[in-house]
Amino acid sequence: MKEIIAKIVSLITDNQVYRSVFRHGYPTTDANRALIMFSSVILHLHPVRIRRGALKIRFTWCLGGLTFFFFLLLAITGVFLMFYYVPDTRRAYNDIKDLGTVVYFGSLFRNMHRWSAHAMVLSVWLHMTRVFFTGSYKPPREFNWVVGVILLVLTLVLSWTGYLLPWDQLALWAVTVGSKMAEATPLLGNAGPFGPEIGMTPENDIRFVLLGGTVVGQSALLRFYVLHCLALPLVSAVLMAVHFWRIRKDGFSGPL
Amino acid sequence: MEKVDISALIKNEAEKTRSPEDTVLVWPNLVYIELICMLFATACLMFLSVISPAPLEELASADTTPNPTKAPWYFLGLQELLVYFDPWLAGVVLPTMIIIGLIIIPYVDPNPKGKGYYTFSERKFSMLGFSFGLGLWYILIVVGVWTRGLDWSWYWPWSDPHIHMSVTAVKLIDLELIIQNMFGISETPVITLGRYAPTVSHIITVLLFLGYYAIGFTIPFLLFRNFFNQLGIIRYNLMMFFFLSMSGVMLKMLLRLTFNIKYLLVTPWFKI
Secondary structure (H helix, E strand, O other): OHHHHHHHHHHHHOOHHHHHHHOOOOOOOHHHHHHHHHHOOOHHHOOOEEEHHHHOHHHHOOHHHHHHHHHHHHHHHHHHHHOOOOOOOOOHHHHHHHHHHOOOOHHHHHHHHHHHHHHHHHHHHHHHHHHHHOOOOOOOOHHHHHHHHHHHHHHHHHHHHHHHOOOEHHHHHHHHHHHHHHHOOOOOOOOOOOOHHHOOOOOOOHHHHHHOOOOOOHHHHHHHHHHHHHHHHHHHHHHHHHHHHHHHHHOOOOOO | OOOOOHHHHHHHHHHHHHOOOOEEEHHHHHHHHHHHHHHHHHHHHHHHHHHOOOOOOOEOOOOOOOOOOOOOHHHHHHHHHOOOOOHHHHHHHHHHHHHHHHHHHHHHOOOOOOOOOOOOOOOHHHHHHHHHHHHHHHHHHHHHHHHEOHHHOEOOOOOOOOOOOOOOOOOOEOHHHHHHHHHOOOOOOOOOEOOEOOOHHHHHHHHHHHHHHHHHHHHHHHHOHHHHHHHHHHHHHHHHHHHHHHHHHHHHHHHHHHHOEOOOOEOOOOEO
16 A cells, blocks of 8 residues: 555656656655755745744744735635626625625625635734734844834725725725724814815815715725725735745744 | 945854754644644634625615714724814824834834743833733724714613613813813913914913923933933933823823813814
């Protein structure tokens, strides 16, 4: 039996095609286990060896990794949802309804997308709390904490822009509440301190820029859609690359 | 330009990652933990997706305003602050200050201890300060999500959510008017500068407001000089500004809840 398995394994791994993809054998030897970390674009986020302390789950609680994983899940489920959704106020709501009634696995993907978003907000908060409690922001990791805070803000804005897309009452009014606050921005909003004094009206202030109009309507839906599906994920991805890169450069803060 | 010793840098880098003692291979040790973690998280999310599907209410309509209108849960802390502060503070200035305050944390915490392990005793102030802010944030969210109902009134879990709470006879009053009535100060402005016409009681509120920060900045400087010296003047002032503002939010909430004070400071342009 063992021989048969070995034969099958060598049949799969000892050929030009497998080698062209993986460049080394299956990681059962230490040499191949090191090589896989070098040659795989995804795995090379990690070093080849880490200190034993970094494995301790009760140090990191896997929160940073989970946050990244939720981001990936959101990207995958999000692309699926984009096939069925048009950011048009006349059909957006019906598209979401169709996801729950007509589209195969539509409701599963929508529910997964929603729960991953909640989970990501929560895990990013908990991750920040953990990093604070272990003092991992202290030198030389100050800048990575700053990148992390920006990623936290991006996560919240990503969630918030997604909130509008179903175009139901919940979406419209949650975003209306948020954009009312933008109106009150000092200097930049028409209802904020010193806003009217420097010439802010509902038609030229920061809320107008955010919504593309004076009310949450078609322009706002399109803006939020583009921000949610394209602009913010791209910015987040770039900052995540910086975040992970800096972890590698600054080293792991945990116990030896 | 400082001369960089490349060979030392490389050696340092190598030691960080490749010192043979007490290190383990990432494959399989870490990779497998991550895989299990991802599978577990996916299973949880699938379970949640099945038992609690995403809501979809009626089609958006500008004609019917739901009551109450709630922001997403992660912003409900800020929305709850609207009870105590005007929108420019609750929705814009305070969140901005939270973000900036978080960003400067590594730069105002000079304590070298407690790096890479959980400790409370070696960094009591920073742990307490951070936990205070965090606690406030979560409490406000819990209040916003579970106890706010019609007209943003307080609803216990056992109250009927469909009946409007009777409007209580609580009248909110500005601090300025309290001072004016208490000491019988005249209402006539001391001076009139366009829209700005400060009365004596208004000037007292301004002094009280500035006095809060002034006293707050001074007391630790006088009593805990070591603390001040450790931080240095720039770090101290930055940190104290954000710390006092955070405490000030709590203080204003308490004043509003106990003495029904609406605004501490009223100007023609903004109210706090």
